[in-house]
Amino acid sequence: MLNLSQLQPGESAHIHAIHAEESLFHRLNAMGFRIGKKIELVRQASFGGPVHVRLGSTDIILRLTEASRIQIARA
């Protein structure tokens, strides 16, 4: 099973599961990270920086540590 930090720029997948403590889970949820939703990795910043993802109409940046908590299934 892949997680979001392993996705390559330009690739899309569906969110399969979110492994996060309550506070992070709430935030991800409110930002639109929901199980079954389609997610696209737009780009990653240089030097191991954050990833830029697109969820529906929203663009979001998050660090790799947070991205690795989100399990995905490739579309």
Next chain:
Amino acid sequence: MKRIALLGMPNTGKSTLFNRLSGASARVGNWPGITVDLMSAKILIGGHIAELVDLPGLYDLHGFSDDEQVVRHFLANNSVDLVMIVLNSSQIDRQLSLALQIRALGLPALLLLNMQDEAKRSGISIDIDEMSRQLGLPVASISAKYGDGCPQALQLAARHLEHQRAPISASEISSKLEADTQLEQQMEHIVKQSVQMPLQLTDRLTERIDRVLLHPWLGLPLFFGAMYLLFQFIFTVGAPLQEGVAWLLDLIRSDILEPLTASLPAWLHGLLLDGIYDGVGTVAAFVPIIVLFFLVMTMVEDSGYMSRAAFLMDALMARVGLDGRSFVMVLMGFGCNVPALMGTRVMRSRGMRLLTMMVIPLSLCSARLQVFVFMSAILFTTEQAPLVVFSMYLMSFVTIFLTALIFKGKMRSSEPFILEMPPYRFPTAKQIVLRGWLEVRHFLNRASKFIIFGVVMVWALTNFPSGVPAASEATYAGQIGQFFLPILEPIGIDAKLAIALIFGFVAKEIVVGALAVIYGLQGEALELLMAQQLDWVQGVSFMLFTLIYTPCLSTIATMRSESKSVGYTVLALGWSLLLAWVVSFIFYQSARALGY
């Protein structure tokens, strides 16, 4: 008086709406149980005066961020007659959850779908009546930026103001909220009934710009280039304005105040002119810079570039516990620390904000640069002097990173780094000007008394006891210098330089002038005497101490008003004094040990 609360997710234009409805009349108020600034304003609505409060942006009513807690506390401790929920129409499919949460609390609410212009451009259409029917709440579509629909929304609000609310406790808020899964189902249902979204958003200008600005190789150079241009703009336009203010103040002093106070006793004359009037002048000197800074920062923030800066710089800044937005503020601190400290308000996590405010005073601002240029010109050759000044900049960066590393454990950010990347937007001129004006007023309200008091104190220290020459070693300042000599001698600072450091506490701009008074000489004679009395090791040690020990009174005053904590301000001040001494000590003693 009725009270209306504005509530919404970040980046929904909530504050833009607040500014539109309140004009320039907004005030920072104190609220029970809340430690951050909340803006409020009295507005006329349906023939009555009502109080409008701008709550911080939040994603989720039972979230854990600092701002989310503030909103919960506010709703629990203050009665609210109407909640105006501001949502971004383009993101209605996920933001509607907030409206459902408010509805679940039983608060009287009105839903405002903002950025209708942007949604329309993206091909999103919303059936307002259907949504209102499904939600059981009044709904209006607006554009806070251009004002479309705002009068109608206010009429709607006036009609719904009459409802009474049942008081809620903070703990009840979480329990009253329905289970998330249930909310999600409701949300999906309502969106399906009333919103039409295209599969692919049509407004992709942002994507094209991002392809360049966030390019893997070009992104960082473009960011530094942009920062350099903004910096140059603020401080090259700001410098003549500051000089203009200084010239005007001098003119008022010499042509009006001097003749008026000439007959007064010397001490009163000194107190009024060298104390209070100079204090007012110190405050006034910051006004042009603060206005310019926020003109530029409003553009950077509202355009959406701030989250791009965070994206680009995060890999480097995360290691020292900061993020890209901190980096922007630290960079701006190299021009002037005061607006940079005020600008940290863009960071919503208190831990990260305090850490950023801790390091900003270590940025070598333009006032300190004057001291270094003066000193290095006296003590070094023309070839060496620029290198000395450059090494001060390097030292400034080193102390910034060191301080961040040391304090990052203490001031940890409580929030995960998950930011929205809004589409690029043009702020309106009105938004920009209003922000500049509000920030200046904020600075004047919060910092001016403290600064004037400090200037009067330093004036008294350097002029009393009466009968001794001003700024001489017989004054209280000289005596304080003498008292601290045992700890200042090991870093090469003598009694005269110690007095200059006490002056430098007020503002670094006056250090060079103070040296002239202390040595009793002007211009070249002063430079010759100082070159005779000091060697280069002492000079550099003095410069290092000046760089680190404390920025200026205005910075301290701003730090106190922005952090709202005297303890934190004392910690920051104490740390910089300690660090300054240690750095100067290591430099001075090793240079001497090496035989210089």
